[in-house]
Amino acid sequence: MAIGNVRVEPAAPRAGLRVRELLDHERFLGPAFVTPALLLLVLLVAYPFCMAVWFALSNSFIGRPSHFIGLQNFVTLWGSDSFRQTFQNAFVFTGIAVLFKVVLGITLALLLNEQLWFKRMIRGAVLLPWVIPTALSTLGWWWMFNSLYSVVNWSGIALGIMDPPGPNWLGQKYYAMSAVIAVNVWRGLPFFAITILAGLVSIPKELYEASEADGAGPAARFWHITLPLLKPVLAIVVLFSTIFTFSDFNIVYVLTNGGPINSTHLFATLTRQVGLESGQIGQGAAISLYLFPVLAMVVWVQLRFVRRQQY
Amino acid sequence: MAVRRQPLVRKVLLHLGLLPFLLFAVFPFYHMTLTSLKTDRELYDRASVPLVISQGPTLEHYQKLLWESAFLTWTKNSLMVTVIATTVSVVIGTIAAYALARMKFVGVGAFGTGIFVTYLVPTSLLFLPLAQVVHWVGLADSKWSLVLTYPTFLVPFCTWLLMGYFRTVPKEVEECAMVDGATRLQALWRIVLPMAIPGLVCAVLFAFTLSWNEFIYALTFTSSSEEITASVGVTSELIRGDIYFWGQLMAGAVLGSVPIVILYVFFLDYYVSGLTAGAVK
Numbered sequence: 002m003a004i005g006n007v008r009v010e011p012a013a014p015r016a017g018l019r020v021r022e023l024l025d026h027e028r029f030l031g032p033a034f035v036t037p038a039l040l041l042l043v044l045l046v047a048y049p050f051c052m053a054v055w056f057a058l059s060n061s062f063i064g065r066p067s068h069f070i071g072l073q074n075f076v077t078l079w080g081s082d083s084f085r086q087t088f089q090n091a092f093v094f095t096g097i098a099v100l101f102k103v104v105l106g107i108t109l110a111l112l113l114n115e116q117l118w119f120k121r122m123i124r125g126a127v128l129l130p131w132v133i134p135t136a137l138s139t140l141g142w143w144w145m146f147n148s149l150y151s152v153v154n155w156s157g158i159a160l161g162i163m164d165p166p167g168p169n170w171l172g173q174k175y176y177a178m179s180a181v182i183a184v185n186v187w188r189g190l191p192f193f194a195i196t197i198l199a200g201l202v203s204i205p206k207e208l209y210e211a212s213e214a215d216g217a218g219p220a221a222r223f224w225h226i227t228l229p230l231l232k233p234v235l236a237i238v239v240l241f242s243t244i245f246t247f248s249d250f251n252i253v254y255v256l257t258n259g260g261p262i263n264s265t266h267l268f269a270t271l272t273r274q275v276g277l278e279s280g281q282i283g284q285g286a287a288i289s290l291y292l293f294p295v296l297a298m299v300v301w302v303q304l305r306f307v308r309r310q311q312y
Numbered sequence: 313m314a315v316r317r318q319p320l321v322r323k324v325l326l327h328l329g330l331l332p333f334l335l336f337a338v339f340p341f342y343h344m345t346l347t348s349l350k351t352d353r354e355l356y357d358r359a360s361v362p363l364v365i366s367q368g369p370t371l372e373h374y375q376k377l378l379w380e381s382a383f384l385t386w387t388k389n390s391l392m393v394t395v396i397a398t399t400v401s402v403v404i405g406t407i408a409a410y411a412l413a414r415m416k417f418v419g420v421g422a423f424g425t426g427i428f429v430t431y432l433v434p435t436s437l438l439f440l441p442l443a444q445v446v447h448w449v450g451l452a453d454s455k456w457s458l459v460l461t462y463p464t465f466l467v468p469f470c471t472w473l474l475m476g477y478f479r480t481v482p483k484e485v486e487e488c489a490m491v492d493g494a495t496r497l498q499a500l501w502r503i504v505l506p507m508a509i510p511g512l513v514c515a516v517l518f519a520f521t522l523s524w525n526e527f528i529y530a531l532t533f534t535s536s537s538e539e540i541t542a543s544v545g546v547t548s549e550l551i552r553g554d555i556y557f558w559g560q561l562m563a564g565a566v567l568g569s570v571p572i573v574i575l576y577v578f579f580l581d582y583y584v585s586g587l588t589a590g591a592v593k
Contacts, residue, residue: 195587
């Protein structure tokens with residue numbers, strides 16, 4: 002172990018010397034401590050990112066030398082129906098899914114913030130979708146949306162909400178999009194609920210007591226105390242979720258693989274299809290770079306506003 | 313009397329309000345498990361009720377999965393990749409986080425921002441060029457490619473999480489130790505790390521979960537049955553052509569989740585605190 006090799010230094014005779022020694026240590030130890038992480042980020046994150054940019058500007062194809070072609074890939078993409086459809090899907094998918102997660106997440110957090118029986122068990126159940134491997138739990142949903150044996154349709158028909166045989170969830174474009182969004186909400190809701198709950202717990206009780214004394218009802222208290230004080234937490238959760246929803250791969254890949262007729266493709270799944278399955282690395286990379294502006298925007302907002310409030 | 317009954321009515325209503333959320337969260341797992349335990353005859357009988365097992369449970373699908381597919385190999389791969397990637401990432405993350413939380417040196421601010429930015433970079437942005445890198449270093453279709461690439465998202469996560477924990481350890485305790493003659497490394501090992509154990513447990517749990525659940529890299533960088541992980545094996549190898557073996561597929565999904573569920577049951581509170589720390593700190 003590294004500790005064994007380190008010499009225990011005798012206490013310095015004067016305080017001034019001791020401080021300088023410490024500083025020297027820091028100047029040397031600090032960079033040494035971050036080097037492994039830095040190397041990793043440069044070689045396996047920054048460098049591949051530059052490669053993606055190069056690919057996107059070239060006519061790269063699996064097993065062929067590539068040449069610089071400028072923005073040709075992006076122009077070609079805008080001419081293809083599948084890409085334009087994907088572009089639209091990405092915004093519809095992200096917008097609706099995040100909206101549902103915010104509304105349901107706040108509701109669920111408010112409920113969890115009350116005195117409950119079996120509090121621990123309830124929390125455990127709520128968080129479960131978030132810890133299980135998404136690819137595997139999505140298989141479960143795939144079976145639940147199966148065209149012949151769908152338990153969703155069976156329940157809907159049994160409850161009298163659906164006419165037999167019920168919708169063909171994964172075979173029709175609007176239903177397929179709803180299914181993909183539903184699974185994304187299912188999987189992302191725990192993150193919203195638990196994080197918002199942490200925000201709720203930190204709101205001082207006195208504020209509620211004071212406003213109650215002033216005669217404010219529950220709705221007024223929610224709008225004038227809870228919501229404004231939750232804003233910072235909500236902002237972070239929404240930003241994080243926007244990136245991860247926008248760049249989602251697992252759910253769409255397992256549930257629909259982009260179909261029917263590209264109606265559920267997202268940038269990540271189309272990247273795989275174009276860049277790996279048909280071997281057009283250049284175009285695939287160009288598609289994946291569409292994730293970048295959203296990433297950049299979220300990082301910018303986060304660095305500029307959200308983190309500033311904490312220091 | 314009425315005053316004391318009011319909260320009870322309210323409490324019952326609250327629980328009723330929670331019920332749809334709980335059903336939504338848990339039902340897919342219930343249905344998955346149920347399906348994996350049904351006989352094929354019942355599974356494909358459209359007249360039977362899908363919510364219960366009426367013709368007796370069977371372990372046939374699990375037996376087939378374990379002895380007739382390569383499921384055990386996939387699980388072993390997952391375990392190996394996850395354990396190595398987690399260990400490496402937590403070590404690298406710990407020292408980087410300590411430097412960020414405690415030390416002043418040239419470029420520390422830029423490095424902190426860099427860590428934060430990579431923490432947000434989605435894996436789906438980089439899998440295409442990384443596949444090329446993996447190919448160059450000679451790890452194409454090898455599980456070691458995953459050991460190499462998983463730290464790219466685990467290290468930023470661990471660093472960010474642990475930085476928050478290290479900041480909560482009072483500086484004075486450490487300075488005391490150093491005045492008494494301990495070196496920086498000794499102070500970190502003997503004083504700071506023991507005090508940050510909850511944070512380390514959190515980092516290990518999350519790194520383990522994130523790499524066990526990782527899908528897109530595993531799907532892209534590995535393909536042969538001896539090298540793939542559990543998630544990839546179940547989703548790609550158990551689906552043959554147009555005929556799906558739903559019982560076996562669901563058994564695979566259930567068993568592939570078991571390691572995470574075990575961790576989860578024992579460390580629920582750490583999951584809750586880590587989840588909020590990752591976002592709020």
